[in-house]
Amino acid sequence: MRFVIMLTDGYIGNEAEILGEIRTRLGTTRIFSFGVGSSVNRFLMERMARLGDGVVAYIGLNDDAADVMDLFLLRVSHPALTDLKIEFGSMKAGDVYPKRVPDLFVGRPIFLTGRFKRSGTETVRITGRLGSERVTIDVPIDMDRDRPALASIWARKRIEELADRSTGVSKGAAMRLARQIRDTALSFGLMSAFTSFIAVDASETTEGRFGRTVETPVAVPEGVQYQTTVTGGR
16 A cells, blocks of 8 residues: 655645546555644645545644654554445445545544434444454444434535545536535525625614725734745845
């Protein structure tokens, strides 16, 4: 198994192109991303690790680099279970996300969400490989308990999965996935790349017929020098 570790301490763009290349070339490679400082592109770091079945770690400006690095290397070098498979038995589970179950690493839980069509007590069977040994774990599940929050969690995972699939695809496929993301977000009242919430404050009226533009300063991340990073000065 090949491991690729991505380390960065600054801004990285071109997320769609990078993620598209990862999806095309990944194979059996595992990708681990490591960010240093306060201005790392966390969206890209976390998406790379998820697509690459790896983990992500960060070192802040005030963190002990040795402690964070030791924990990171521990997770990288000691996967708890690989080649995971989940059998839902008679639950008739569908729309399970993520579609591809990642490896289980120390300190990083795996969350699977899906829809089911049975009630009562069921047993979920988890199988995986611990080194060269095949391991089987049976987990009893009580399906009769009411868990209203799970519907929104499932919808968020579905949107996340569709967004991952939309990188590196044709324009037509991207549009179809965008419609699925939009429909899911609207059905469950969630924000996404194609839906948002708008709050209108009618308690005050701005000057003029169409209001006025107010320039709002944006704080530079801690540890970033404005003159060299934002303005490009020397």
